[in-house]
Amino acid sequence: MLLPVLPASAQVVSVPVPPSAQVAPIVAVPTIPLPQLTDAQAMQLAALLLRDTLAQGLSLAVPQPMDAAARDQLVRDALDHARAVHAGRLAEADFQRDWGLRPPVFDPLPGFADAVRRDRIAAWFAALPPPYSGYDGLKAGLQRYRGIVAAGGWSALPAGPDLGMGATGPRVFALRNRLAVEDTDVAATGAFDAKLVEAVRRAQRRYGLNPTGIVSTQTLAALNVPATARVRQIMANMERWRWLPQDLPRDRIQVNIAAAVLTVFDGDQPVMSMRAVTGRPGDETPMLSSTIHSVVLNPPWNVPTSIATKELWPKEKKSPGYFKRNGFRVIDGTRLQQKAGDQSALGRYKFDFDNAFSVYLHDTPSRAKFASFSRLASHGCVRLEKPADLAQLLLKGDPAWTPEAIAATIDKGETVRARLAKPVSVYLLYWTAFASGNGQMNFRDDPYGWDATLAAKIEARSASQLVAAR
Template identity: 75%
Template sequence: MIRSAIAVAATATAMPLLMATPLAAQQVTPPPVTPTVAPASPMAAPMLAPPVITVPPLSDAQATLLDKLLNSDIVAQGLKSAATASTTAPTKNELVRAALDHARAVHAGRLSEADFQRDWGLRPPAYDPTPAFADAVRQDRIAAWFASLPPPYAGYDGLRKGLQNYRSIAAAGGWSPLASGPDFTLGATGPRVIALRKRLAAEDKDVSTSGDKFDAGLLDAVRRAQRRYGLNPSGIVSTQTLAALNVSATDRVRQIMANMERWRWLPQDLPRDRIQVNIAAAVLTVFDGDTPVQSMRAVTGRPGDETPMLSSTIHSIVINPPWNVPTSIATKELWPKEKANPGYFKRNGFKVIGGTRLQQQAGDQSALGRFKFDFANDYSVYLHDTPSRAKFASFSRLSSHGCVRLEKPAELANLLLKGDPSWTPEMVAAAVAKGDTVRAALVKPVSVYLLYWTAFASGNGQMNFRADPYDWDGILASKVEARTARQTIAAR
């Protein structure tokens, strides 16, 4: 399978490398003891039962190869932390069941429907591995079939290689945590500098471990590390930098495992025109096929008001949108402000509707700014402008109630409306200036993906990490391993 990458630096856009190659997709439950599979699906049950597909009997050589592939690939694909030896050799029927289960996990995600949290709104397409597996057995091409299973993205390949590297680091003992203390940078000397060199060298082969002086070379290494972690590359080793460096190698392994599972939730063929938001890094990128054509900073949901993972389609842009305030925000935040400072509503353009509902009028004060990008979803979130611009200058931009605020909404609006003679950039600017609320329907709706990437490889293979603000990585990695353990038992 040929895998090409989107030509975009991960440290610049905080989006992983992508490429999609179409593959067939249906899904079935594991086969019974005899190698005949009756299709069904926990993720999307078919309305009509398709024909039963019989898997040809495995030869002894095929059984040996399949057992070897399963034992290595289940770890390589991030489905569990480490290999475990079985005390009994599996039967051929058990190998068939295990192979089909493994194929579904690698190709379309390890989780079952019950494992998903509500705000993990992405769901993998249904996938039936049985036809391709049966064909691989008949043609004696089991190894090639195995190689075709993983998601066809360069970003997934990068994580798989990174997983192997960080597993090796963890197996060798990982790294020692750095001691807390005052901030230090260029010119510092002593034991903390020696420890810093050793810690950085564990992930950066260009770092020298000799010397106790914080010199220019070490300054560059600290800045490289800060960029890998999405921090301000100041070269100053402060609290945030220490916290990132002190995440253990074992936890980095689990972080990579969680992100590999999220890749498996994506379709095999992504839409050519699409918008992707990395929630954890708070960055939006617009793609034309494999080419990024626009990127900007964003503000995403703070912990407690998480921005959900989802996919949808932007169908229209509201210019000068009013803000219909969600009841939870009105009750917890705005009504107390009015009570404490009477006249707050009037000064900030709010009006009370029906006695309790609040609406903020369109204009410079509106929390939605001048643009709102609408797409259907079950979470009442959208992309929008904001009059509060200061947060975009920060490296930590998780501050919204769940919607995605945009640094350059006018530029995005003009890009999405490009080619529509009814909405030239001049017409958009005139509509904004007039102040009336109008809706501009997109002639060509655009797919949008809200994704949670906290680990990804850059073009040179270097792993990049972001903080896990919602604590989703550990939860997901545990669910993946637990589901793998249950399915392994079920296959025997």
């Protein structure tokens, strides 16, 4: 999934903070007095809150009647809503360690007071959400899928043999009805014909599955995810958008962890994309942002203690000589290092960036996994399908690192760190729901269970805020 171009008209600018920074608390003590609303402004603000809390995937009650105390509470509710829409609903305590992104600190009171003074409350509201078309696509998808839920959702398809071309019967009828909820081009009746094959393929592409046109176990499971779960999935992804800075660097690298895809942006335009292998459940690839500062050619692998203890020492014990056969040496009696070369788990390229999780992008001698549609198999680092292409792109323009110089260094087998003349921002993100250019929603599995966890935290924070408001 590609992040869209940021609109030049984005009105809200915030300064991103490092992962260690504290998120602004849900309830902040105002630094200036609450602005006093006119009758018309109070009615307008109440209407905006009522409409926008659902649209933004949040929940909030508007106090009634609108006496003086209720108006002050309405202002506090508006400020709380502004923080949630602009910088996320979560508090610092809600973030897991491997959710290494943090939203910018945001105090909505000065902007709101100015909007009241100039009678521009609606414009202030409109400028609160993240200024990305990707967020707007999710917002539209949220409205659509809430409508699907309100209409009764969809029924789960019964289990049975795989369905493909020529199949008939009640399960094909049920399949057509199920697909038609999300795909208006699907007719309600008919056998499993060529048009239905294409409809199944469209659905499989939306779910990140191999587009075979045959409904087997994985496709059935994706179709049977309830519409209510899809709503919560969209809400979770909207929250993650709020954790990003208001202005993403125009030159950057992004990895969608859930989809296991890397994309390079040059001047805010995607110029390279490749498959990746990301962390398997239990060895999750963290969400984070950093800066790639160098490419290591022919990198040795300093084996993490956990991997050495759980996986490699048992192999040596079971088959003496395993270390020697695979290029490992023991350092200080305990630490393992695998020498650079064709056997190295890091391959011939490693892309370094500072982070608290000791992860990086790298090559791999194991290429088979890139052909799979499910590519969560690493210990947390990100393996790349085309690392040589990425290295050449990042080092382009450096006279010391022409493609020929890179190839010559690789061939010599020497370990060399090539510093980037222009470091490049890198974002490891977890997108499981996103809209295509035509507005069609796409979903991926939630392999780490982060969607469900995040949606529950959003709901809990919204509920606690509602109780506090009362």
